Amino acid sequence: MPSILITGGHSGIGLAAARELAARHVDLVLGGRDAARMRPVADELSARHGVSVTTLTVDVASLASVRAAAARWRTMRASGAVPELDAIVCNAGGRFDGDVSYSPDGYETTFATNCLGHFLLVELLFPVLSERGRVVYTASGTHDPDSTDGRLVGTAVEPDALALATNGKGGGKALSAGRRYSTSKLCTVMYAYELDRRLRAARSEVASIAFDPGSVPETGFLRDLPGPVRWASRTAAMKWVSRRMGVVTSDVGFSGASLAALAAGPDYAGVSGTYFQAHDGTLSAVPSARLSYDARRAARLWDDSKRLVALTDDEEPPQLRSPRLRSRQLRSAATDDA
Numbered sequence: 082m083p084s085i086l087i088t089g090g091h092s093g094i095g096l097a098a099a100r101e102l103a104a105r106h107v108d109l110v111l112g113g114r115d116a117a118r119m120r121p122v123a124d125e126l127s128a129r130h131g132v133s134v135t136t137l138t139v140d141v142a143s144l145a146s147v148r149a150a151a152a153r154w155r156t157m158r159a160s161g162a163v164p165e166l167d168a169i170v171c172n173a174g175g176r177f178d179g180d181v182s183y184s185p186d187g188y189e190t191t192f193a194t195n196c197l198g199h200f201l202l203v204e205l206l207f208p209v210l211s212e213r214g215r216v217v218y219t220a221s222g223t224h225d226p227d228s229t230d231g232r233l234v235g236t237a238v239e240p241d242a243l244a245l246a247t248n249g250k251g252g253g254k255a256l257s258a259g260r261r262y263s264t265s266k267l268c269t270v271m272y273a274y275e276l277d278r279r280l281r282a283a284r285s286e287v288a289s290i291a292f293d294p295g296s297v298p299e300t301g302f303l304r305d306l307p308g309p310v311r312w313a314s315r316t317a318a319m320k321w322v323s324r325r326m327g328v329v330t331s332d333v334g335f336s337g338a339s340l341a342a343l344a345a346g347p348d349y350a351g352v353s354g355t356y357f358q359a360h361d362g363t364l365s366a367v368p369s370a371r372l373s374y375d376a377r378r379a380a381r382l383w384d385d386s387k388r389l390v391a392l393t394d395d396e397e398p399p400q401l402r403s404p405r406l407r408s409r410q411l412r413s414a415a416t417d418d419a
């Protein structure tokens with residue numbers, strides 16, 4: 082049976098995807114920060130569908146937690162206790178309203194949670210991903226400053242990892258919560274594309290896919306906003322207004338099923354480097370923001386992220402190293418041999 086890790090798989094869009102995958106007889110690993118919240122979901126899915134559902138405790142906002150979780154999983158894999166993964170679905174995340182806050186590592190919470198944690202998780206778990214595995218990133222249409230979603234939430238700024246990680250520190254003015262969020266999702270799309278470039282350069286068959294679930298107000302996504310705002314966002318009237326304004330609307334069942342299809346569906350093999358959007362019952366490949374295709378910026382985002390998460394060159398799987406690093410290592414190996 083295939084086996085898929087999904088972060089945030091115990092709630093919202095992640096849970097809807099987990100339900101769909103379990104119904105397709107996919108074994109699951111739920112990644113989340115609270116084991117007590119994941120356990121009942123794991124028990125329910127395995128009882129209903131006869132699949133194996135493991136939980137992996139991980140707080141993606143904490144680099145130590147990501148490292149510990151990846152090490153636990155790799156040790157279990159080495160002993161044969163768990164199978165290789167067929168997909169890693171980087172889905173946990175959210176917008177963090179209110180005053181700017183920082184992760185245990187001192188990085189701005191939105192960027193730490195939505196970007197750095199998953200960046201490190203993918204690097205560390207890549208060796209236990211199957212040869213034709215997939216990495217799927219839950220991004221958001223808000224990443225595109227030229228879209229209605231992007232304008233409403235707050236237009237994304239320059240995807241500069243060092244500036245975003247330290248946003249609001251040292252007396253600097255913090256970005257609004259909306260802009261912190263949309264920019265983190267611009268970075269997410271750029272990680273997906275940069276991973277695809279590196280995989281293709283290394284002739285890997287692993288796929289890297291970005292996904293916009295659309296606006297889905299039924300989940301815990303708006304949890305930091307006042308109750309009346311949350312209530313209003315779920316009404317049919319507000320959905321109608323959103324559609325009229327050009328917001329990309331969806332519902333939790335369809336967005337979850339779309340995420341599951343991208344992670345495991347045979348129709349989505351061979352679509353690496355593509356951005357998909359769920360929009361009122363249709364899942365299709367659509368263009369992402371203009372800036373998201375900037376390969377030079379994406380390479381810098383990757384290298385800076387590597388520095389921020391303190392990942393060494395040796396720790397980075399060969400397939401994920403930049404072509405520049407790979408050729409430097411080849412040259413130094415050749416010198417050693419001579």
Ligand SMILES: NC(=O)c1ccc[n+]([C@@H]2O[C@H](COP(=O)([O-])OP(=O)(O)OC[C@H]3O[C@@H](n4cnc5c(N)ncnc54)[C@H](OP(=O)(O)O)[C@@H]3O)[C@@H](O)[C@H]2O)c1
Nearest residue numbers: 089093094114140141142172173174221296297300301302
């Ligand atoms: N709903 C929308 O309109 C919408 C639109 C575009 C994109 N998205 C994206 O879709 C993804 C899923 O969101 P959702 O709408 O399903 O909202 P949700 O119900 O709030 O789910 C978010 C999940 O992320 C987990 N999470 C948050 N911070 C975490 C951390 N530090 N470590 C580990 N897990 C953490 C949450 O776990 P806890 O239960 O522990 O908090 C929860 O399971 C997110 O990436 C979100 O940005 C949502």
